[in-house]
Amino acid sequence: MPGHIVSSYDADLENLRRSISEMGGIAEKMVTEATDALVRRDATLAQAVIAADKRLDTLQHEIEERSVLLIAKRQPLAIDLRETISAIRVSGDLERIGDLAKNVAKRVVAISDQAVGQKIILGVQHMSDLAEGQLKDVLDAYGSRDVKAAQDVWERDGEIDALYNSLFRELLTYMMEDPRNISFCTHLLFCAKNVERIGDHTTNIAETIQYLATGETPTGDRPKNDASNYATVTPGQG
Amino acid sequence: MPGHIVSSYDADLENLRRSISEMGGIAEKMVTEATDALVRRDATLAQAVIAADKRLDTLQHEIEERSVLLIAKRQPLAIDLRETISAIRVSGDLERIGDLAKNVAKRVVAISDQAVGQKIILGVQHMSDLAEGQLKDVLDAYGSRDVKAAQDVWERDGEIDALYNSLFRELLTYMMEDPRNISFCTHLLFCAKNVERIGDHTTNIAETIQYLATGETPTGDRPKNDASNYATVTPGQG
Numbered sequence: 001m002p003g004h005i006v007s008s009y010d011a012d013l014e015n016l017r018r019s020i021s022e023m024g025g026i027a028e029k030m031v032t033e034a035t036d037a038l039v040r041r042d043a044t045l046a047q048a049v050i051a052a053d054k055r056l057d058t059l060q061h062e063i064e065e066r067s068v069l070l071i072a073k074r075q076p077l078a079i080d081l082r083e084t085i086s087a088i089r090v091s092g093d094l095e096r097i098g099d100l101a102k103n104v105a106k107r108v109v110a111i112s113d114q115a116v117g118q119k120i121i122l123g124v125q126h127m128s129d130l131a132e133g134q135l136k137d138v139l140d141a142y143g144s145r146d147v148k149a150a151q152d153v154w155e156r157d158g159e160i161d162a163l164y165n166s167l168f169r170e171l172l173t174y175m176m177e178d179p180r181n182i183s184f185c186t187h188l189l190f191c192a193k194n195v196e197r198i199g200d201h202t203t204n205i206a207e208t209i210q211y212l213a214t215g216e217t218p219t220g221d222r223p224k225n226d227a228s229n230y231a232t233v234t235p236g237q238g
Numbered sequence: 239m240p241g242h243i244v245s246s247y248d249a250d251l252e253n254l255r256r257s258i259s260e261m262g263g264i265a266e267k268m269v270t271e272a273t274d275a276l277v278r279r280d281a282t283l284a285q286a287v288i289a290a291d292k293r294l295d296t297l298q299h300e301i302e303e304r305s306v307l308l309i310a311k312r313q314p315l316a317i318d319l320r321e322t323i324s325a326i327r328v329s330g331d332l333e334r335i336g337d338l339a340k341n342v343a344k345r346v347v348a349i350s351d352q353a354v355g356q357k358i359i360l361g362v363q364h365m366s367d368l369a370e371g372q373l374k375d376v377l378d379a380y381g382s383r384d385v386k387a388a389q390d391v392w393e394r395d396g397e398i399d400a401l402y403n404s405l406f407r408e409l410l411t412y413m414m415e416d417p418r419n420i421s422f423c424t425h426l427l428f429c430a431k432n433v434e435r436i437g438d439h440t441t442n443i444a445e446t447i448q449y450l451a452t453g454e455t456p457t458g459d460r461p462k463n464d465a466s467n468y469a470t471v472t473p474g475q476g
Contacts, residue, residue, distance in 0.1 A: 061455070068323055075313040085306055092330075106467035172421060179414040186410060186427065193428070217299070229344035229428075 012070050013080065016063060016087045023059045023094040024139040026052060030101035031135060031198060035128040037105055038191060039121055043112040049105035056098035063091040078215075086212040090142060093201040093208075097135065100194040100201075107187040116184050120167075120174055124192050127163045131198045134160070138205045150209035153202060154218070160199035167192050168228040247312050254304060254325045261297045261332040262377040264290060268339035269373060269436060273366040275343055276429060277359055281350040287343035294336035301329040316453075324450040328380060331439040331446075335373065338432040338439075345425040354422045358405075358412055362430050365401045369436045372398070376443045388447035391440060398437035405430050406466040 030049050037045040067084045070076065076084055134153050141149035168189065175185045211217045268287050275283040305322045308314065314322055372391050379387035406427065413423045449455045 068319065071309055072315055072319050077310055081306065081310050103467060110467060172424060175413065175420045175424075176417040179417065182410060182413045182420070186413075186424075189424065189427075190431070229341060229348060 009070075009074050009076075009080075012066070012074070013083060016066060016070070016084070019059055019063050019066075020087055020090055020094070021139075021143065023056060023063070023091055024142070026056050026059075027094045027097045027101070028132065028135055028139065030056075030098050030105075031128065031132050034101040034104040034108070035125055035132070037108045038128075039125050041108065041112045041116065043109050046105040046108035046112070050102050050109075053098045053102040056095055060091045060095040064088055082212050082215060086208050089208045089211075090205050093204045097198050097201050100198050104191045104194050107191050111184045111187050114184050116188075117174065117181070120171065120185070120188060123163075123167045123170060124188055124195065127160060127167060127192060128195045130160050130163065131195050131202065134199060134202045138202050138209070142205060142209055145209070145213060147210055147213045150206040154206040154210075157199050157203040160196055164192055164196040165228045247308075247314075247318075250304070250308050250312070251318065251321060254301060254308070254322070257297055257301050257304075258325055258328055258332070259377075259381065261294060261301070261329055262380070264294050264297075265332045265335045265339070266370065266373055266377065268294075268336050268343075269366065269370050272339040272342040272346070273363055273370070275346045276366075277363050279346065279350050279354065281347050284343040284346035284350070288340050288347075291336045291340040294333055298329045298333040302326055320450050320453060324446050327446045327449075328443055331442045335436050335439050338436050342429045342432050345429050349422040349425050352422050354426075355412065355419070358409065358423070358426060361401075361405045361408060362426055362433065365398060365405060365430060366433045368398050368401065369433050369440065372437060372440045376440050376447070380443060380447055383447070383451060385448055385451045388444040392444040392448075395437050395441040398434055402430055402434040403466045 030052050033045055033052075034049045036042065037049060067088045070084050071081070074080075134156060137149060138153045140146070141153065171185045171189050171192070175182045207218050268290050271283055271290075272287045274280065275287060305326045308322050309319070312318075372394060375387060376391045378384070379391065409423045409427050409430070413420045445455050
């Protein structure tokens with residue numbers, strides 16, 4: 001942001017942006033690799049995802065500290081203040097996305113030696129591909145401050161929820177067919193739930209981009225399609 | 239905080255504290271009532287919990303806006319800056335706790351017409367009682383700025399995780415015994431997971447109290463006992 005009298009201030013903001021961008025890259029990679037590990041039941045790759053989360057936590061911690069310090073030292077106003085607040089918010093969401101990907105990876109380790117229906121795993125993969133695409137788009141939108149692109153991401157969150165909803169019913173039916181499916185299907189249920197929540201945090205980032213640009217956070221209801229909280233399935237109706 | 243030259247600044251901070259306290263009261267009530275609704279399978283009470291979440295969202299939104307405005311207008315330093323940042327963090331955690339309680343309430347609605355084993359529900363209740371107690375203690379600690387009490391809460395999070403872990407295995411076993419248990423047990427699994435996450439957000443608040451008092455956030459590992467990510471149960475081994 002050229003035009004500031006204090007040029008080290010621009011450098012501070014630029015550093016924040018760079019750290020957010022590094023966090024975004026790590027989070028994206030973790031989500032992709034957690035899904036790959038699940039599809040291939042690859043415990044080694046899953047362990048790598050679990051290990052990657054440490055760096056994300058460190059970065060978030062640093063960004064938060066540097067943002068607070070920046071507010072205290074530079075007393076930014078208007079757009080610069082929003083830039084700093086947004087950095088805190090986005091780093092928080094990326095840290096949570098990393099946690100969720102790590103949780104998927106832990107469950108891959110748990111089910112890596114079990115016979116698992118590949119069809120049902122492909123359902124989780126499909127959902128995860130969608131979440132990955134959304135995350136990539138929202139990070140691009142954050143980098144280019146593209147409110148329109150952020151709005152598109154925001155509107156598409158309902159697709160992930162709808163997929164989760166149908167997967168939830170499918171997994172329940174699968175469990176009822178054979179009790180030997182229960183253990184890994186439960187883990188897959190939580191994997192799917194984690195991916196759905198990755199979608200929620202992606203939507204949070206889309207809202208932060210709007211706040212960054214306009215100073216307003218969207219207050220309307222999100223386009224939710226998640227009815228799984230209310231869903232029940234009865235044996236024999238599958 | 240007497241001693242400020244600008245007395246309306248004290249009023250701003252006091253207003254922030256009052257709003258956090260209101261949020262805390264609502265969140266506590268939601269957690270208690272969501273559990274009561276679950277134990278009694280009371281869909282009406284569950285609907286009241288779901289409705290209460292709106293006020294929590296509004297308050298969080300207000301606190302965040304007022305905090306940002308406060309930082310921008312008053313440019314607080316040191317302890318006052320930490321007070322404002324802490325208000326943003328704590329309101330974020332309380333809003334998430336409300337979401338999690340609302341999610342439990344939605345699942346109560348889903349299973350309200352099903353025959354559900356009371357023993358297994360009591361397991362969730364026991365966990366939830368512990369989480370409620372922790373939440374109450376951390377809110378008291380925040381009100382009185384009691385770092386020692388916050389540290390106690392922080393150290394006790396492992397108890398909730400341990401309970402969740404044993405409940406997870408119990409629910410899986412119950413599902414394997416009879417496929418008719420699968421649907422409601424799945425909802426109970428998510429209820430238990432939500433309560434476990436309420437415990438995590440309570441621990442976040444404990445960390446914020448430490449940050450508020452000292453300017454440092456604890457960086458060590460939390461006392462985690464959650465092995466359920468890795469847990470599997472085989473039919474016939476229950």
